[in-house]
Amino acid sequence: MSSETGTELRASDAALIERITQRDQTALAALYDRYAGMLSSVLIRILRDTQTAEEILQDIFFQLWSAPSRFDAGRGSLPAWLMVIARNRAISQLRRHNPAAGEPLVEATAISTFNIESAASQQQLLGRVKGALASLPPEQRAAVELAYFDGLTQSEIAKRTGDPLGTVKTRLRSAVETLKRTLHSAAASTT
Amino acid sequence: MNAHPTREEDFDLYALGALEGDEKLAIESHVGSCVDCAHKLAQAHGRIALLALAAPPYEPSAAVKQRLMQQVHSDAERSTAVPASVGVPSRISERAPRETPRSGEFFHRWWAAVLVPAGAVLALATVLLWTENRQLDRQLATLRTAVDQQQQQLQEAREAADMIQSHDTVTIALAQQPGMPTGAAHVMYNAKMGMLMYDGEIAPAPAAKSYQLWLVPEDGKPISAGVFNPVSGRTDHWMMKLPQGIAAKEFAVSLEPAGGMPQPTGPMVLIGHA
Numbered sequence: 001m002s003s004e005t006g007t008e009l010r011a012s013d014a015a016l017i018e019r020i021t022q023r024d025q026t027a028l029a030a031l032y033d034r035y036a037g038m039l040s041s042v043l044i045r046i047l048r049d050t051q052t053a054e055e056i057l058q059d060i061f062f063q064l065w066s067a068p069s070r071f072d073a074g075r076g077s078l079p080a081w082l083m084v085i086a087r088n089r090a091i092s093q094l095r096r097h098n099p100a101a102g103e104p105l106v107e108a109t110a111i112s113t114f115n116i117e118s119a120a121s122q123q124q125l126l127g128r129v130k131g132a133l134a135s136l137p138p139e140q141r142a143a144v145e146l147a148y149f150d151g152l153t154q155s156e157i158a159k160r161t162g163d164p165l166g167t168v169k170t171r172l173r174s175a176v177e178t179l180k181r182t183l184h185s186a187a188a189s190t191t
Numbered sequence: 192m193n194a195h196p197t198r199e200e201d202f203d204l205y206a207l208g209a210l211e212g213d214e215k216l217a218i219e220s221h222v223g224s225c226v227d228c229a230h231k232l233a234q235a236h237g238r239i240a241l242l243a244l245a246a247p248p249y250e251p252s253a254a255v256k257q258r259l260m261q262q263v264h265s266d267a268e269r270s271t272a273v274p275a276s277v278g279v280p281s282r283i284s285e286r287a288p289r290e291t292p293r294s295g296e297f298f299h300r301w302w303a304a305v306l307v308p309a310g311a312v313l314a315l316a317t318v319l320l321w322t323e324n325r326q327l328d329r330q331l332a333t334l335r336t337a338v339d340q341q342q343q344q345l346q347e348a349r350e351a352a353d354m355i356q357s358h359d360t361v362t363i364a365l366a367q368q369p370g371m372p373t374g375a376a377h378v379m380y381n382a383k384m385g386m387l388m389y390d391g392e393i394a395p396a397p398a399a400k401s402y403q404l405w406l407v408p409e410d411g412k413p414i415s416a417g418v419f420n421p422v423s424g425r426t427d428h429w430m431m432k433l434p435q436g437i438a439a440k441e442f443a444v445s446l447e448p449a450g451g452m453p454q455p456t457g458p459m460v461l462i463g464h465a
Contacts, residue, residue, distance in 0.1 A: 023270075025263050032259065037250050038243065045246035049332045054255045055325075058262070065263050076233060083240040091208065093329065122244070129244045137451045139418050144207070148242045153211040154204075162429045166420040170401055174450025176203035176239075183238055 014073040021068050028065050035079055036061070038122060039086045046090035046149050056089050091151035132182040140175035143168055195221065195228060202228070202235035351430055354379065354386045363442055365391065365463035371446075372396075376427075376461055378442045380406070385435035387416055392426050393460065396446060402460065403451045406433060407441045416442075418451030439465040 011019075011030065019027035036057060043053035060082065064071070071081055133141055146152045146160060154172060158165040196202065196218060204210050205218045222229040354360055360381040367374055376391020389404055396402055401420050405413040414437070419427050444461040 023267055025260065025267065028263060029256070029260060032256055036256070037248065040251040040255075041246040041249045042243035044249045047332070052329060052332055054251050057251055058255050058259045061259050062262055062266075065266070077237055080237040080240040083243040084236050087240070087243060125241065126244045129241050133242070133245055137415060137418065137453060139415070140450055144242070147207045147209040148239070149246070151208055154209050155211060157209070163417075164419060164422060164425070164427060166422055167401070167418065167427075170420050170449050171418060171451075172204060172207070172209050173198070173200050176200045176207065178450075179242075180200070180203060180238060183241060 013078040017068050017071060017073055017078065020065060025065075028061065031064070031078075032061050035082055038079065039082055042083060042149075043086055043090050046087065046151070047093060052093060053090070056086065056093070060085055060089070087148070094151050128183070132179050135182060136175050136178055137171075139163075140171045140178070143171045144175045144179070147172065195225065199231070202232045203239060205232065206235040206239040347430070350384070350386060351388070354381050354384055354388070357381055357384065359383045361465060363439075363463040363465050365442060365444060365461035367461060368459055371458065371460040374421075374444075374461055376444065376463075378404075378463065380439055380442070380465070382436060382438055385433045385437070386430065387433055388428070388430045389417060390426060390428050391421075391444075391461070393421050393444070395423050396420050399449050400446055400457075401449050401451055402444050403447045403455070405443045405445060405455055406437065406439050407443060409438045409440045413443075413455055415451060415453070418447070420449075441465055 011027070013031070013034075016027040016031050020031075039060065040053055040057050043056055044050060047053050047056075064082075071078060133144070136144065142161070143157055146157045147154075150160075152160060154168050155165055157163075157172075158168045161168070163171075201210070201214070201218060205215065210218065218228075218232070222232050360379055363378045363380065365376040365378060372394035374391060374393025376389060376393065378390075379388040380386070387406065393402060401418050403418045404416040406416050407413045414433060416431050416433060417429055419429075421427050441462060441464045443455070443459050443463070445455045445459050446457040447455070448457075
């Protein structure tokens with residue numbers, strides 16, 4: 001995880017976004033330090049291509065600089081929003097729907113009750129997410145990972161694994177129910 | 192407005208990108224006109240986004256931040272620059288008496304007239320080449336991924352063929368247990384390779400239930416070898432890799448809560464002794 005200066009470490013995401021609106025470059029640098037590692041990890045995991053992953057990473061932050069108002073701090077969590085964008089861009093890339101550089105950041109609102117604005121809370125939550133995934137039966141975990149990291153739909157997972165579509169649907173439903181339950185109980189201790 | 196999704200987990204499945212076709216369209220068309228469901232979908236996006244944390248940690252190279260900040264700096268300079276250099280000379284030229292250009296000035300203007308378009312052409316060519324290079328890089332990455340996937344499928348097909356031909360592979364018939372749903376299956380198992388193939392036809396599982404195949408070792412607890420929900424009249428078939436070297440005592444199919452369990456909890460529907 002990159003280090004932030006003392007001042008930036010204390011600034012909330014919302015405050016840094018406000019400063020980016022006022023064209024403060026150090027605020028963007030602080031947000032980059034805060035979330036670039038997290039975003040590039042998921043980009044690399046999906047794309048398995050460092051160069052493309054770093055191009056998308058740079059583009060996401062430049063778009064944040066160009067249009068910070070696209071993120072509405074009142075409606076969601078910045079890291080969750082950024083992670084949704086990073087994952088969607090990477091999956092688009094995988095599916096050969098190559099997003100043109102400079103594609104605007106128009107993505108779904110993502111509300112998260114978790115605090116992941118500091119490296120320490122990211123690490124704490126990382127353990128809980130890994131624990132939640134590890135608690136799933138292997139088949140359910142594999143199905144979730146194929147959907148999230150490989151961008152496969154239910155029928156594509158069935159085709160990839162050779163399992164009946166009904167089985168895959170059941171596995172995914174059970175998996176997301178378990179994850180929701182597990183992560184909800186974890187939320188209380190990270191907020 | 193179409194109906195609310197009947198299952199809460201539909202929002203998470205949508206956020207996961209797993210839904211498709213009518214199921215996906217139903218969510219998309221509904222949340223546009225339902226504030227409550229749009230909120231639930233946003234919460235699901237927030238939850239599913241956390242899975243990103245499970246990716247192996249990777250730190251981008253310092254050059255990425257450097258390039259980003261240069262790009263930002265250039266953008267800031269462009270947006271704050273006053274376009275005085277565009278307007279002022281024209282006003283001066285309107286007021287100043289026309290003079291015959293001196294030879295040096297003429298020479299300078301001639302070079303400017305040649306070099307500026309040439310520079311523009313070069314810049315355009317550079318941008319086009321760079322764009323083409325990026326597209327080729329992306330196509331190459333996609334092709335590499337496709338080749339990797341095909342190699343993986345080929346490897347799996349080879350392993351399946353090796354397993355079927357191997358003398359170490361045993362075939363076990365799984366018989367229906369009294370009072371249980373109608374069905375029959377057989378398992379091919381190779382302990383040395385740690386590979387298992389299941390073929391069977393069994394009545395669909397009751398609501399909220401799944402079938403689960405178990406390898407029961409000679410020593411130790413049963414090992415899950417697949418959770419499935421059969422469709423009436425269709426044969427289930429799959430291949431699974433398990434830890435190598437596990438001597439099997441028997442194979443069994445049990446009826447479990449939907450999605451399967453870490454250990455068998457429900458009645459045994461099919462059993463076959465190795």
